[in-house]
Amino acid sequence: MKIAFYGSSLVSAYWNGAATYYRGMLRALAEKGYRITFYEPDVYDRQKNRDMEPPEWCKVVVYQPTLDAVEQVTSEASQADIVVKASGVGFEDDTLLDRLLHHARADALKIFWDVDAPATLAELHASAEHPLRKALKTLDLVLTYGGGEPVVDAYRTLGAKNCIPVYNALDPETHHPVSPDPAFYADLAFLGNRLPDREARVEEFFLKPASLLEEQNFLLGGSGWEDKAKPQNVSYIGHVSTTKHNAFNCTPKIVLNISRDSMARNGFSPATRVFETAGAGGCLITDFWEGIELFLQPDEEILVARDGKDVAEIMASLSPRDAALIGHRARDRVLSEHTYTHRADQVDAIFRTYAEGRAEATQ
Template sequence: MSGLNIAFFGSSLVSAYWNGAATYYRGMLRALAGRGHRITFYEPDAYDRQAHRDIPDPPWARVVVYQPTEADADAMLADAAGADVLVKASGVGVLDAYLEAGVLAARRAGQIVLFWDVDAPATLDSMRHDPDDRLAPLVPHFDMVLTYGGGDPVVTAYEREFGARRCVPIYNALDPATHHPVPREKRFACDLAFLGNRLPDREARVEAFFLEAAQRLPDRRFLLGGSGWADKGLPPNVTDLGHVYTADHNALNVSALAVLNISRESMARTGFSPATRVFEAAGAGACLITDAWEGIGLFFEPGHEILVAEDGAAVAEHVAALTPERARAIGEAALRRVLADHTYASRAVQVEALLTGRRAAADRVPA
């Protein structure tokens, strides 16, 4: 089968500003393009993302930026009409419900229409509890739901609770072309680094795992990267870096003695959802410390490829006990594992099999 023409409606491909899914989109779609599929990414000019671009338009995707109006959204849907695959991702941030209804209404014979959920816990919570949620009745009409994590709990919820025809997790992974070991940089030298935007269901866990560890280790240096922390009261040994552009992620990851992953509250409850930055840090050869969540062992071996902490006290204990040699050994083991088992190239093979299988089935059904 020749390459598919894929039209993707998402938050942003070119900017990671208030857009944690950016590197997931880039890795996944770049890998699909590398397998001969043609990608068009439609993103709204919203949340000042275009003013904070991390990358120019990539050669492997056509990027179309539109104004966040229904008229412009309609024009984008018309532009995408000839695609073999229409994808609406969660969390575009503007006109989400309008676009979800729009891609289904625009479906033509033989076309595959997917909902790709990059924050399944939040989406499921909204469908369960928000009386104004408009996605739930549409779920059975999508050919498939893909998620960037969640394991059996998310699959069961989508298929049994909301009637999805099929739900398949496509986990975060590593793109070795963008995230890899680089020389250390003095400006990012520290004992522990955490990178994540300030979000309502993350802040309390950052306080519990990161800031408490900093308070327990007043003689150690901590770096906090991400948007929204400027007015947060921080211990004196914590430096707020503000938004860290993706071009600096590798240097930040390799320059810290250890890098901390903190799942958002909704992700921690659901489990089986390693964040994109777990794989990015591992790809740089960083020593990772993560909060505990169900399913870690499916991705990395605790104690050998990753360190696991139940709370801020445990994070502090890990940091205090780490030597540069031990940190380097853990980081090297994580790098070997992620290159062997968790690249976007392997994820793209999985997605391609799902899409071509669904396309073949659709072609067998008379119009």
């Protein structure tokens, strides 16, 4: 089957947290025989900050941020068996959805794939006239990369025919153990861009432990933290290219995952960072969110903290040997249950079930 997928960017992870998810998922689907074209707008300097070239397993079409270009690329949806509009594409999202529904064949499977359900649902609840809210009854299915039952119920209440979570996972060919890099040495490291929905939690779970453990070394990576007040034992390294993520995840004694407020409230939303770190064999502390145990076993494969004091206590008591053992167990778990091959099996079954149902309805 042929998929036309409209998203933020496949070739650039620059201010684009969904890139890892897109890459792992679409590559695994391509290995199952799907022919995929990914359409992305040239916005936010992403094309100037590519961290990969268009892959062999997916055709990439980069279009200019104009309405004429949107019309052109959406007209190509008529050639696809499955048409996917992702959330947060970045240019004229509402127009893009409208034109895709116009151009898609009647027999094509039409999907909205939400990579930031808390943000999308907040918009839908704020406006009864939101274009996506009106389109839900026309779409065949909503897929989300997290959220569990709260998100599923919310989408169904708003009119979606169905909503199914397809969680983040690991691409073992991309994220794996490498040799340690002295540039990333630390007792605790955190990597994440500065966002309003995350900053207070970074203060609590990262900066507070740093102030409590003056003798330990903390490493902060990600964009936007230049002018943030930091304890003296925090080293700030700015943006970290995806090509260096493996070293970042396996060099420190511990890596910290901090969810955005909305993701933590919804639960069942493991960040890509969780699987990237586990794939590299890193020991991970995460802030608490409901559903962690579905992915990694607390205290055995992942460490869980409810506040900054918990983080500091874990760091003070955890030996390097025990940290390495936790990272090893986490890697074993995600390789056995949480790779993008596992997720692609799920999505393939969903696509085939819905395609067969649509074909029967047409007949």
